[in-house]
Amino acid sequence: MIRIEAEPWRKMVEHARATYPYECCGALLGSVDGDGSKVVTRALPLENASEGEKRVHYVMRPKDMLMADQEARRERLDIVGFYHSHPDCDAYFSETDRKNSYWYSFVVMSIRKGEFDHANSYIPNAEQTDFKKEELIY
Numbered sequence: 401m402i403r404i405e406a407e408p409w410r411k412m413v414e415h416a417r418a419t420y421p422y423e424c425c426g427a428l429l430g431s432v433d434g435d436g437s438k439v440v441t442r443a444l445p446l447e448n449a450s451e452g453e454k455r456v457h458y459v460m461r462p463k464d465m466l467m468a469d470q471e472a473r474r475e476r477l478d479i480v481g482f483y484h485s486h487p488d489c490d491a492y493f494s495e496t497d498r499k500n501s502y503w504y505s506f507v508v509m510s511i512r513k514g515e516f517d518h519a520n521s522y523i524p525n526a527e528q529t530d531f532k533k534e535e536l537i538y
């Protein structure tokens with residue numbers, strides 16, 4: 401289960417709406433409980449560095465990921481996941497999303513006509529061959 405607190409959630413939706421009709425992306429900072437459930441206390445918007453079609457694609461720069469990791473350490477938090485948006489598309493986990501995943505939670509937000517519609521969270525397996533939907537509370 402992943403629970404996103406009100407403040408980071410507000411920031412994520414705002415980011416996704418502001419970048420519409422392009423995909424937004426960012427890091428989710430927080431902590432993991434003993435039972436494996438995650439709490440997100442900070443959302444860190446990152447730039448979509450894709451040089452392709454940003455309406456259907458996003459790329460996070462390694463240096464931005466490193467910056468997010470440093471920011472997490474500074475606040476004694478962990479990177480527990482990442483988020484991105486699907487403009488005018490459902491919040492499904494695409495083939496590209498699966499290949500680009502690395503164990504974290506992946507929150508996908510559906511933005512329709514510039515407004516938030518719905519969201520889902522997914523956790524890929526270690527081999528990145530499959531993923532499961534995870535309970536998302538926001």
Ligand SMILES: [Zn+2]
Pocket residue numbers: 484485486492493494497508
């Ligand atoms: Zn996607």
